[in-house]
Amino acid sequence: MTPTPGQSNRPVRPRLRTRTVSIAAALTAFTVFAAREVGFDPSTFWEVWSNPLWEKFWPIPWDWVFDSGNVLQPFVETFQIATISTILGCGLALPVSFAMSSLTAPNRPTYLVSRAVMNVVRAVPDLFWAKLMVTAIGIGAFAGSWALTIFSLAVMVKLFSETVDGADPGPLEAARAAGGRHAPALRTGILPTVFPDYVAHSLYVFELNVRASVVLGLVGAGGIGRVLEAQRQFFRFDRVLGMLVIIFVVVWIIEQVSVSLRKRLI
Amino acid sequence: MTATTRRPAAPRGARERRWTVALVIVVAMVWSVSGLNVTLDRLLGAPGDAWAILRQMVPPAFARVHERGAVGKVFESVYIAWIGTVIGALLSLPLAFLAAHNVAPVWIRVPIRQLFNAIRAVPELILAVILIPITGLGPWAGTLAIGIHSIGTLGKWATESIESIDSGPIEAVESTGGRWVSNMRWAVFPQVMSTISSYWLFRFEINVRASAVLGMIGAGGVGSELVSHLVFRDFPAASAVLVLTVGVVLTIDTISAAVRRRIITGSVGKSEPSRSAEALSDLTGIKQR
Structure with a gap:
């Protein structure tokens, strides 16, 4: 088809639909309303720089930061919380995930109940669990590890049950056809194919737990956050900043190691 | 060939490796438990204590928390999350174009990537801790903390989706002599915008939970309600706040997941019942067979 002379060959721009316009208007209105709320x-963005408080952030007292009792010991505690809750949470997640996948659930009620319960557990934010546990069993790292165990379980079952959903059902059918009972059939038919993903997800959950356990102390659940909160209340922002630098470096290293391990696994 | 059936031999070293892994896990557990000053009676008492509180939580005292304005606080959390997401989305989008390796030169890409990494490494709560002395207590501190933190993740996700685009349209714009900006606008933007906007919604879901938590240190939202009830050991009220929060979180997750699915898959070929079935499975977590 030759273009008609005097007429542009551009395609016509689609007309705006009323629905598009009204959705955009509603979103804008909600945004404006929420912004007011x-x-x-x-002005914070430019007034922030003239704030006299910034002087309190500098210089970083490195000798205080590197003194083993101040930062190192709470930091080790943070890691202990993250480690134990990852192990417990991911260990528990293995059977629960199998119950939560329609491929491997032993029966319909187990499937329904475990899915519904885990969905609600996941909707509660991690620090809410921490605060609840602190209230229930007392201040300290013990409460923090309980909270993070629940939290890692909730995250892990979500990730891993989706992997199990996507697993190849062939070996499982073979194991069942050969007369395997439920647990052995899962053990030989599904577990070997999804196990690398399980380890990879566990590493990811460990990463999340390290990040989460850093802030647990802000609600009294132990770890480095306890020191952060204390120094904040004394307005020692230089110390807070020093700790933040350490946290940043360590979290970054863990992430790099975990990412490279996960790449090798999958 | 012998008549006996023989199992295939296990791979060499598998047994040793298994024991090593088990040993490492046990050592890690012992090491971590040693630092938590757990005594046996605390360990055995914990489930009982948790159960005692759980029993006091039923029934939730909705009427009392409603009088104190807990519903408004829950919505304040939603507003904080929304504005935080908007701030994060608006600031991260241009940065993501400068961070993707297929469209940005190396001298700008590396610092911006490091900026994303640096932001992601600092949790929202810590950002809020730093911001509260500057902005004062209240929702604006939480909003800024969430906005800044969202830049990190949203920027990373947007960068990744820009990097995975089809390079054809870019070459087409280049061959017509388009500048970098028009290249981004006409070749990259249309390809990535559906994915990126669904990431924004996903981040909004995460931010609703995060903003609920931020209230616990006084940065606005429902967290402060929960803390004050728990401090006075008013468990029926605390559980009412919890139920409200969970309800709002689940509702937002469901709506947002439905919208995200609509953005990614489009409206073609989906009947009305299947859409509501999908929404139901988002809400309950139960997939239809």
């Missing part, structure tokens, strides 16, 4: 104040 939260006290949106762009």
Whole structure:
């Protein structure tokens, strides 16, 4: 087809639909309303620099930060919380995930109940669990590890049950056809194919747990956050900043190691 | 050939490796438990204590928390999450174009990637801790903390989706002599925008939970309600706040998941019942067979 002379060959721009316009208007209106509700104040962005408080952030007292009793010991505690809750949470997640996948659930009620319960557990934010546990069993790292165990279980079952959903059902059918009972059939038919993913997800959950356990102390559940909170209340922001640098470096290293391990696994 | 059936031999070293892994896990457990000053009676008492509190939580005292304005607080959390997401989305989008290796030169890409990594390494709560002395207590501190933190993750996700685009349209724009900006606008933007906007919604879901938590240190939202009830050991009220939060979180997750699915898969070829079935499975977590 030759273009008609005097007429542009551009395709016509689609007309805006009423629905598109009204959705955009509604979203804008909601955004403006929400911004007013939260006290949106762009002046913070430039007034922030003239704040006298910044002087308190500098210089970083490195000798205080590197003194083993101040930061190192709470930091080790943070790792202990993250480690034990990863092991417990991911260990528990293995059977629960199998119950939560329609491929491997032993029966319909188990499937329904485990899915519904885990969905609700996951909807509660991690620090809410921490605060609940602190109230229930007392301040300290013990409460923190309980909270993070629940949290890692909730995250892990979500990730891993989806892997199990996507697993090849062939070996499982073979194991069942050969007369295997439920647990052995899962052990030989599904577990070997999904196990690398299980380890990879566990590493990811460990990463999440390290990040989460850093802030647990802000609600009294142990770890480095306890020191952060204490120094914040004394307005020692230089110390807070020093700790943040350490946390940043360690979290970064863990992430790099975990990412490279996960790449090798999958 | 012999008549006996023989199992295939296990791979060499598998047994040793298994024992090593088990040993490492046990040592890690012992090491971690040693630092938590757990005594046996605390360990045995914990489930009982948790159960005692759980029993006091039923029935939730909805009427009392409603009088104190807990519903408004829950919505304040939603507003904080929304504005935080908007701030994060608007700031991260241009940065992501400068961080993707197929469209940005190396001298700008590396610092921006490091910026994303640095932001992601600092949790929202810590950002809020730093921001509260500057902005004062209240929702604006939480909003800024969430906004800044969202830049990190949203920027990373957007960068990844820009990097995975088809390079054909870019070459087409280049061959017509388009500048970098028009290249981004006409070759990259249309390809990535559906994915990126669904990431924004996903981040909004995460931010609703995060903003609920931020209230616990006074940065606005429902967290402060939960803390004050728990401090006074008013468990029926605390559980009412929890139920409200969980309800709002699940509702938002469900709506947002439905919208995300609509953005990614489009409206073609989906009947009305299957859409509501999908929404139901988002809400309950139960997939239809």
